[in-house]
Amino acid sequence: MTKTKSDRPIHVFIPAYNEEENIGEVIKGLQQLQLSLKLYVIDDGSTDKTAEEASKAGATVIRHLVNLGGGAAIRTAFALALLNGADNVVTLDGDGQHDPKELQCIVEAAKNGGDLVVGSRFLREQELEMPFYRHIGIRFFSWLMSRLVAMRITDATSCYRAYKTAAIKRVFPKLRENQYYGLEVLMRMGESKAKIVEVPITSKSRNKGKSKKGIIKYAYNLLRTLVENGFHQS
């Protein structure tokens, strides 16, 4: 019997690199939801037990032999979503920064017409669990991004997102960025006239372990991504 669109599972992709301490909890959090989900972890060449922990928790693990970066992991995720004929795709971080309970409202927004739904930490009044300079940096890049895609974006770097596969199909061949993909995907989506929607999410810090992104390198690469992709867009 053919399943209807609403019956079909949501494909959830979690890119992870050396997240053995957090990945199990993230997967368990998702499994507790009353939703039909297919959970995939894209293990981006981890040197710890991320793949084992993810597999033990019940996710399907797709493993890069070497560390390529979050952008490459997302491209692998998109390729699999297209290959598996998914309708809706959700991506979230493997470090526990994203609350699995908020997946439902992100998916709802996608089902209500959003081609790309971005979970924004700045849409709701809340204590932001991030350093002040990071807050300012994200707001600055989001402002720049809003100018480029000609629509209001408040959290351009958030990776808690839902995508319609049809929208992924349009931008997939144009994605190049191996590391800082958040901005690139937004730009390509904006370019393809996709409907981008933001929904509020909770701001949390990672569960355990340290972030792998140094602030200067992070800011430089965000700027580089914007310039390179803005130039490509123009």
Next chain:
Amino acid sequence: MIRGIQVLGVLVIAYLMFQTLLQWRRGNYGVRKTVLWLSLWIVVTILFAFPSVTLLALPILTMQDAMLTVVVMGLIIAYVLVYETYQQATRAERKLAELAQNIAIHNYLEKARGDPDDKDEER
């Protein structure tokens, strides 16, 4: 009068020529690549050994010193080579990423073939 920098330049280029021929012997470079690099080294050797050759270009380049012209031209060539290397590294990185992604997807599909529960529902 032969300057020390000329001798040093010619020696370095002789070493680079030797390396180029070695790469060709080892089969790392094809004929086209070998000829290209050797031509470049020969031109640079001529410029170092006979800087006066550049006198012809001095009025066009509005330079006053032949040796300085050689150095400046060398720097320009170095910039071009660095940029070319950067482009090649970017291309290689992209190919490596594609390869690793394809292997990951291939392994997933192989595993899914053996485990029907892991396969997705009808397309």
